[in-house]
Amino acid sequence: MVEVFKTNVRARRHARQLLHQIHQNFAQYRANFDLDDCDNILRIESPTDFIPAAELITLLRAAGFQAEVLPDEV
8 A cells, every 4th residue: 555645844854864763663664755746745655555644644743744645636
């Protein structure tokens, strides 16, 4: 499963710090930022069918950032 978040992360150093925190808390996830995208995308891939979006949003908020799930476009 893949979940995509819109964030206000702009600095690459912040993205690296957040990725480290994400991987510490969710070791099975693959995560990356696309800071070249206008929405400063955070993309999370999980080998399972469930990604706890609220927990990831809380993790980013605790670090001083905002995130929201981007809806699937059909």
